[in-house]
Amino acid sequence: MAENPAVSEAFDHEHPADERRSVVILFSGDSGDGMQLTGDQFTNTSAVLGNDVSTFPDFPAEIRAPAGTIPGLSGFQVNFSADELYTAGDSPQVLVAMNPAALKANLGELDSGGILIVNTDAFTRNNLRKAGYDANPLEEENAFGEYELVKVPLTTLTRNALEDIDSLSTQARDKCKNAFALGLVYWMFSRPLENTVRFYQTKFAKMPDVVEANTRALKAGYNYGDTIEAFSGRVRVPSRAVVEPGVYRRITGNEAVVYGLVTAAQKAQLPLFYGSYPITPASPILEGLAGLKNFDVRTFQAEDEIAAMCSIIGASFAGSLSATASSGPGIALKSEAINLAVVMELPMVIINVQRGGPSTGLPTKTEQADLLEVLFGRNGESPIPVVAPATPGECFFYAVEACRIAIRHMTPVFLLTDGYIANSSEPWKIPDVDQIEEIKVGKRTDPEGYQPYMREAETLARPWVVPGTPGLEHRVGGLGKQDVTGNVSYDPEDHEHIVKTRAAKVAQIANFISPLQIDGPEEGDLLVLGWGGTYGAIREAVTRCQAKGYSVARGHLRSLNPFPSNLADVLKRYRRVLVPELNMGQLAFLLQAHYVVEVEKLNKVQGRPFQIREIMEKIEALLD
Amino acid sequence: MSEVVEEKALTRKDFVSDQEVRWCPGCGDYAILAQMQKVLPDLGIPRENIVFVSGIGCSSRFPYYMNTYGVHSIHGRAPAIATGVKSANPDLSVWVITGDGDALSIGGNHFLHSLRRNVDLKVLLFNNRIYGLTKGQYSPTSLEGHRTKSSPMGSIDYPLHPLSVAISAEATFVARTQDNNIKHLSQILQRAAAHKGTAFVEIYQNCVVFNPTAWDHTTDSDVRDDNILYLEDGKPLLFGKDRDKGIRMNGLQPEVVNLSEVDEQELIVHNESEDNPHYAYMLSRMEDPNMPLPFGVLRSVSRPTYDELLLDQVEQAVEQKGSGDLEQLFKSGDTWTVE
Numbered sequence: 034m035a036e037n038p039a040v041s042e043a044f045d046h047e048h049p050a051d052e053r054r055s056v057v058i059l060f061s062g063d064s065g066d067g068m069q070l071t072g073d074q075f076t077n078t079s080a081v082l083g084n085d086v087s088t089f090p091d092f093p094a095e096i097r098a099p100a101g102t103i104p105g106l107s108g109f110q111v112n113f114s115a116d117e118l119y120t121a122g123d124s125p126q127v128l129v130a131m132n133p134a135a136l137k138a139n140l141g142e143l144d145s146g147g148i149l150i151v152n153t154d155a156f157t158r159n160n161l162r163k164a165g166y167d168a169n170p171l172e173e174e175n176a177f178g179e180y181e182l183v184k185v186p187l188t189t190l191t192r193n194a195l196e197d198i199d200s201l202s203t204q205a206r207d208k209c210k211n212a213f214a215l216g217l218v219y220w221m222f223s224r225p226l227e228n229t230v231r232f233y234q235t236k237f238a239k240m241p242d243v244v245e246a247n248t249r250a251l252k253a254g255y256n257y258g259d260t261i262e263a264f265s266g267r268v269r270v271p272s273r274a275v276v277e278p279g280v281y282r283r284i285t286g287n288e289a290v291v292y293g294l295v296t297a298a299q300k301a302q303l304p305l306f307y308g309s310y311p312i313t314p315a316s317p318i319l320e321g322l323a324g325l326k327n328f329d330v331r332t333f334q335a336e337d338e339i340a341a342m343c344s345i346i347g348a349s350f351a352g353s354l355s356a357t358a359s360s361g362p363g364i365a366l367k368s369e370a371i372n373l374a375v376v377m378e379l380p381m382v383i384i385n386v387q388r389g390g391p392s393t394g395l396p397t398k399t400e401q402a403d404l405l406e407v408l409f410g411r412n413g414e415s416p417i418p419v420v421a422p423a424t425p426g427e428c429f430f431y432a433v434e435a436c437r438i439a440i441r442h443m444t445p446v447f448l449l450t451d452g453y454i455a456n457s458s459e460p461w462k463i464p465d466v467d468q469i470e471e472i473k474v475g476k477r478t479d480p481e482g483y484q485p486y487m488r489e490a491e492t493l494a495r496p497w498v499v500p501g502t503p504g505l506e507h508r509v510g511g512l513g514k515q516d517v518t519g520n521v522s523y524d525p526e527d528h529e530h531i532v533k534t535r536a537a538k539v540a541q542i543a544n545f546i547s548p549l550q551i552d553g554p555e556e557g558d559l560l561v562l563g564w565g566g567t568y569g570a571i572r573e574a575v576t577r578c579q580a581k582g583y584s585v586a587r588g589h590l591r592s593l594n595p596f597p598s599n600l601a602d603v604l605k606r607y608r609r610v611l612v613p614e615l616n617m618g619q620l621a622f623l624l625q626a627h628y629v630v631e632v633e634k635l636n637k638v639q640g641r642p643f644q645i646r647e648i649m650e651k652i653e654a655l656l657d
Numbered sequence: 658m659s660e661v662v663e664e665k666a667l668t669r670k671d672f673v674s675d676q677e678v679r680w681c682p683g684c685g686d687y688a689i690l691a692q693m694q695k696v697l698p699d700l701g702i703p704r705e706n707i708v709f710v711s712g713i714g715c716s717s718r719f720p721y722y723m724n725t726y727g728v729h730s731i732h733g734r735a736p737a738i739a740t741g742v743k744s745a746n747p748d749l750s751v752w753v754i755t756g757d758g759d760a761l762s763i764g765g766n767h768f769l770h771s772l773r774r775n776v777d778l779k780v781l782l783f784n785n786r787i788y789g790l791t792k793g794q795y796s797p798t799s800l801e802g803h804r805t806k807s808s809p810m811g812s813i814d815y816p817l818h819p820l821s822v823a824i825s826a827e828a829t830f831v832a833r834t835q836d837n838n839i840k841h842l843s844q845i846l847q848r849a850a851a852h853k854g855t856a857f858v859e860i861y862q863n864c865v866v867f868n869p870t871a872w873d874h875t876t877d878s879d880v881r882d883d884n885i886l887y888l889e890d891g892k893p894l895l896f897g898k899d900r901d902k903g904i905r906m907n908g909l910q911p912e913v914v915n916l917s918e919v920d921e922q923e924l925i926v927h928n929e930s931e932d933n934p935h936y937a938y939m940l941s942r943m944e945d946p947n948m949p950l951p952f953g954v955l956r957s958v959s960r961p962t963y964d965e966l967l968l969d970q971v972e973q974a975v976e977q978k979g980s981g982d983l984e985q986l987f988k989s990g991d992t993w994t995v996e
Contacts, residue, residue, distance in 0.1 A: 077991050080991070080993065081991055081993045083993070083995070228991060276995045277995065278995050278996055279994070279995060280988065280992050280993070280994050281992060281993050281994070281995060282987070282988070282990060282991060282992045282993075283990075283991070292983075292986065292987065295981065295983070295986070296983055299981070299983060304745065306741065306744060306745050308741060325981060325986070326970050326971045326973075326974035326975075327971070327974035327975045327977070327978040327979065327980060327981045328980075328981030328986075329971055329975075329981070330971075330981075331744055331745070331967055331968075331971065333740070333741070333744060333967075335737065335770075336737075336766050336767065336769070336770035337766055339734060339737065339766075339767075340734070340737035340740075340766070340767050340770065341737075343730070343731075343734040343737035343738045343740075343741065343767070344737050344738065344740050344741035344744070345741055346728075346730075346738055346741060347710070347728070347737070347738035347739060347740060347741025347742040347743075347744075347745070348741035348742065348744060348745040349741075349745075350728060350738075350741070350742060350745075351708075351741070351742040351743075351745035351746045351749065352745055352746060353745040353746075355741070355745075369731055370731060370734060373730060373731050377728075463984075463987045463988060463992070464987070466983045466984050466987075499746075500705065500706065500707075500708045500726035500742070500746065500749050501705055501706055501746060501748065501749065502705055503703065503704075503705040504705070505705070506704060506705060506724055506725050506726050507726065507727075508674070508676075508709075508720050508721050508723075508726070508727035508728070508729065509727070509728060509729070510720070510721075510727075510728060510729025510730060511729065511730060511731055512729065520676070521676075521721065
């Protein structure tokens with residue numbers, strides 16, 4: 034079995050495994066160490082084995098920050114479980130530290146009793162200095178007393194394993210040390226190697242020696258675990274027992290947005306025009322769509338954020354389903370053009386993948402501080418619907434829904450995600466395409482009685498009439514206008530009427546969206562109300578508090594404008610409402626303004642998601 | 658499309674919208690609007706396939722007065738909006754109406770990039786060297802020393818040369834004409850319409866209220882023929898009331914010569930389709946008082962357009978991978994089945 038770990042059983046007699054319900058591993062190393070790839074592979078293998086998985090990649094804004102330093106670290110946290118998961122876990126039980134900086138930055142996070150795997154080869158004097166260590170901590174006695182320390186000379190062992198692959202430089206061979214580490218972790222958790230071997234074969238198809246080197250390092254790592262008996266025991270995390278049947282894959286929020294937009298275009302039977310300017314963390318959406326041109330996707334990498342927004346207005350005017358994505362600073366640049374879209378009343382979707390702000394802020398870190406920006410960051414009265422998915426998988430559904438709302442109500446729509454759900458991944462049950470409802474597009478071609486701003490009674494939407502339609506030639510623009518005719522007008526009554534009509538149009542969307550669902554008691558002491566990517570942490574915290582006997586309910590808003598029509602009623606049923614947000618209290622501010630309610634706030638602006646325990650502590654403090 | 662045959666031919670009136678035109682009396686925009694409405698019926702394009710897109714400024718009211726599809730958008734952004742229109746439907750004839758402030762100041766970036774991409778747009782820049790709609794501040798084409806409300810001691814900005822900017826931004830068609838030079842204006846509009854790719858036309862436009870003397874040297878009948886060089890493809894660069902002056906190269910510089918002293922053989926022969934932009938750029942830098950101002954087509958070269966290339970890639974992708982299949986897409990990569 035050691036000879037052929039790729040087909041080894043999940044565990045064996047010599048090394049029986051302890052069973053655990055879930056484990057959190059953090060892989061941490063230089064941003065050039067391949068930590069994202071390593072974490073990704075571990076996650077894929079675990080997902081395919083039937084675990085639930087949730088990941089949290091954490092990387093620096095710099096492409097190659099100085100090697101060996103703490104700012105240069107790239108981390109990948111994966112939580113895998115026999116039960117349903119909602120977050121990537123508060124803290125790891127296993128830390129793989131590829132260098133002293135990784136140890137220094139993350140040791141404090143590691144659970145007491147956790148396993149600490151370090152690459153001793155990287156603990157050179159130079160690296161220790163860069164990480165801020167005066168002396169080598171691995172040589173101090175009892176420095177890691179509360180942990181199980183596993184010292185592995187990763188670089189040396191990898192070099193030895195690849196000694197005879199002459200076609201690769203030492204540097205290229207050293208790069209395979211992450212495969213060695215992965216193999217070792219696979220051994221620890223009784224995972225098969227096939228998925229990753231297959232991945233190497235595809236990824237490096239044109240470089241057979243690289244496939245060979247990585248595969249060999251992976252197996253060497255696995256066998257090393259088997260041989261040295263370094264660990265007190267192997268750990269087994271069984272597959273989930275109850276999972277909805279179906280075909281699954283992993284998906285990140287950004288991938289799900291890409292799939293959602295393409296699906297919406299197909300369901301609307303329209304070409305998709307996507308205009309965008311590269312920005313972290315939204316660029317993967319542009320890259321993803323650029324690879325899907327065979328779906329009649331037309332991607333336009335604009336000269337700037339403003340042009341990206343303007344191009345989708347033009348494409349929408351000409352009849353395409355159109356979308357753009359950016360992050361806070363880019364949305365700020367787009368805001369004048371977004372207002373033109375509001376006034377032209379054309380369908381399009383604007384995605385804001387939020388990151389830490391203000392200004393350039395924390396490009397690779399997450400935050401929820403653009404809620405007020407997308408609602409109010411424009412001149413004049415400018416209502417725009419805002420939907421916010423809660424999980425990576427939901428990004429698919431809500432991207433489709435955002436397009437549906439845009440077309441049905443003839444309005445730009447904001448899809449508000451964040452760096453956390455954009456980059457993290459979770460298992461996604463692949464939907465049955467035929468079950469997704471068509472998006473009705475009623476482009477008008479009848480000139481009889483046509484007026485550019487005549488409206489549907491139910492939605493107040495104006496007709497979508499596109500160039501190329503004979504007899505319906507018309508002009509639209511950003512100037513004040515008369516409703517119905519759309520003629521330029523500065524008349525006071527006309528202006529007030531159309532401003533109120535646009536507000537009513539967006540407010541009426543509440544008649545088309547689901548009411549807020551509550552998990553827990555229908556009324557009582559405390560409601561925890563969240564929105565967006567904090568879903569997992571809030572859900573887990575509330576569930577655990579409920580299990581401890583607290584009377585606490587939970588709701589999660591997916592529509593931030595308009596709010597679900599039952600929200601006022603729900604808020605009244607609880608003595609207190611707690612709103613945890615990764616900002617200074619933006620939803621809380623809106624709730625107080627709309628419903629004149631007292632709101633307890635839990636705010637965090639550290640560029641990191643909530644930990645479950647942070648929310649639990651707040652709930653318990655409020656109820657004790 | 659096939660029904661068009663039965664329709665009666667369009668006339669100027671078909672392009673006049675029901676909106677009252679609100680430019681100042683005597684404004685040069687009236688003449689440009691009239692010529693446009695006169696030229697369009699001759700192009701054989703169905704009216705519903707024509708879109709005018711403008712930004713902000715006096716000239717940008719233009720789409721309201723054309724009975725076609727139109728967008729009166731925001732300041733400087735018309736080329737970006739027009740790029741979206743053309744990319745969504747390349748069958749449309751898309752015109753951008755802009756001014757010196759709109760195109761070269763607030764919208765400079767979009768102007769440059771639409772030109773370099775060679776999106777099939779017709780861009781008409783009404784240049785009056787002043788901000789008219791905001792009532793008379795200097796613009797990026799105002800001359801040094803120009804005294805305006807915002808430059809009471811004279812402008813200290815150096816002006817941009819719109820034709821030079823366009824050529825530097827890889828424009829495939831660059832021309833100049835003037836509002837009151839009706840015949841020439843009409844010819845140039847037709848040439849622009851016929852060009853495949855971004856056609857850039859600078860139109861000297863008279864702002865009667867805030868900068869009425871800007872173009873006196875090209876309109877005043879006493880001097881205009883000595884100040885304008887009409888470019889004709891394949892013909893020598895000749896100008897002057899008696900067509901007795903020409904341009905020849907002297908080393909690296911063009912110079913004005915008198916035909917009584919110099920043989921016509923020595924003059925530069927205009928070649929608008931010269932691929933290398935050096936020559937067109939040289940023309941674009943010719944300025945009074947020492948040189949005549951070139952009118953006509955400085956440059957007209959052929960290059961695939963952005964919208965063509967964009968749709969070609971879609972077609973190519975379909976050929977290579979087959980028409981997109983969602984289920985196949987979702988199942989690409991690692992999947993697992995739960996029974």
